[in-house]
Amino acid sequence: MSFRYLLKYRNFDFYTCSFLALSFFLLFYIIFMCTSAEAIDKTSDDLNLEFEIPGVEKKSYEFRLELKSLETIRGLNKDSTLFLQKHPDGHDDKILYKTDLDIKLEARYYAKITRFYGRLKENLAYNDEESWENNLKTEELYVSFQPSPSIGIDAGKKVLKWGKGYAWNPVAFFSRPKDLDDPDLTLEGYYVFSGDFIKSMQGPIKTFALTPVILPVSGNINDEWGSDREILFGGKAYFFAYDTDLDFMFLLGNEINDRIGLSFSKNISTNFEIHGEAAIVFDYTKHLTDKQGKGIEKKYDAKDFLLGIRYLSARDTTYILEYYRNGQGYTEYEIKDYFSFIQAGYDSYINSQNMGDMLAGRMYGSRYYNKQTVMRDYLYLKVSHNEPFDIVYLTPSLTCIYNINDTSGSIAPQITYSPITNLEFDLKTIFLFGEDNTEYGEKLHDYKVVVSLKYYF
């Protein structure tokens, strides 16, 4: 807390914040370097080779706890249209601070062919308004029946992550959208019934698996999918043939757009992998506004594509490169119309205190426009390298997201350091770039610094 007060009340700018965050990391690193064991040359002949096998008589229950403390520093882009939308009366601070404490608890219970699993996430956040927010969420809670390795049935709140892409998954029909700033974060599931029916074979098709899914929608369950009661049906068929993973999937419903998709993944060589996804969302309705705020609907079959590669170099550097075509996304002109409407609404408010267009703009934003990956064509590049300069347990990486349509994007250097088992320190800085009336050029913030410490029990 004292760290954030130091930053806030001294009103440090981005460079000072980044310098302080980096200094904190270096201090952390030096402390652990100084306290690490002296060099001991041990071979297997010297080591104790007997060890306890944890739970060889397997326990019927297990717990796992993850504690994560984050400090997020955001620099406001006071020239952006979205800043005018959110803060038409301005904002005193240039920099916003948020302290989060995330507690994630996982529990498992085994009883013969039955398994119960739950994952709770509690978030305590201290925000810039100097108040605490509390958010407790059940991310997953389901029961699994596994009468044999070929058959499995699950019922409850579960995450179904489909697709082979790293940053985007157009075929993840039953998942919530990922956070592009951290695609590996756990997600909250939906209430589903699902099964796994697996068959191994000889011949070119070595494995076939079927995953049917039923997702009920009502006022209390899965209400994000709609307000009317209905049952959504979906499924995935998986084939492993000719050293290639191939999936076909679908989703059908009355109130939801039907969709079909496919994904694939294959190693071209020992260090080079290629993957891709394609989906069609039938009768998709795109909601837009023109410059005057008049709502428009465009109906069409939206086609989404993803193509990516993963490459490991001889120097142990991993490259992930993906191209994503968002068939449901806005064109450059459609986004400019939205920004023009917000600007017009702001001007009307300033000149006549009329909030009408401002509120309409906020409605369009919250429902349709103010999301990640809202336009059409993107590139994603992540480069990471293990233990450079022989600094053990250190992994630096660089992530770039580039909007091809309006040439805006973000660059995020990151350092992950885990010198002690179960402890992980992470420092990430995200810079946004882009001209006026571009996706990233008009975002509320133009930089973000995230410092986090994670510990597992």
Next chain:
Amino acid sequence: MKKIIVLLVMWHMLVVPAFALDGNELLKKIDRNLNPESFEMYRKLLNIEPDGSKKEFIMYSVKKGKDKIASVFLAPASEKGRSTLRVGENMWLYIPNVGKPLRITSLQSITGGVFNNSDIMQIDYSAEYSCDKVESLEGEYILYLKAKTKAVAYDSVKMWADSKDLLPLKIECHASSGMLIKTLYFKQVKDFGGGVIRPAVTETDSPLYKGYKSIIIFASVKRRDLADEVFTLNYMPKVENLR
């Protein structure tokens, strides 16, 4: 002169049987002695850094046939629940947070250290390599192995095996340039019961990772019949259920 002829005949009697040895059959026997056809095992993997610090991982693994192996991490807490699958030269990693399997390569290392994924998920050597030549020395054989395809992690391998137990003693792994990538040492032969007698310790070092050492300790190796469906992507989140 007579002594020379006798010596030459004796030398041939020693050498010729080695030349008559089928290296590939020998390699298959070594594979079977090292691991049963279908089994489960618990292992501890130790990475020792040049400064002496250690990181430990505990894994439960199941293997079937020549080229299928699945594993799940039991410790430490940060890795618990992560599972890996290998079918031939295809490898996948499942991280519970990510929620779906991702393809990985044999040259990467999910644990860090000197062992790579191909070493941790070792399948039968006879599935990946063919034996070009066998030499017989006192008490041991030297097998010269060549990768069957370019997808195999090491281009060539030189294996020293005990001629009595037909178990490996040392393996040198080479790149296509001939460069030594790493050396594996098999130590402390132990009777695990059920007819499984094999080295309990595999140690490795590498000229490319000077000062680093990695060790795998086998704590339990038991024969077990397993369904083929265990070695599929859909089963990866459930490997721990087999324990």
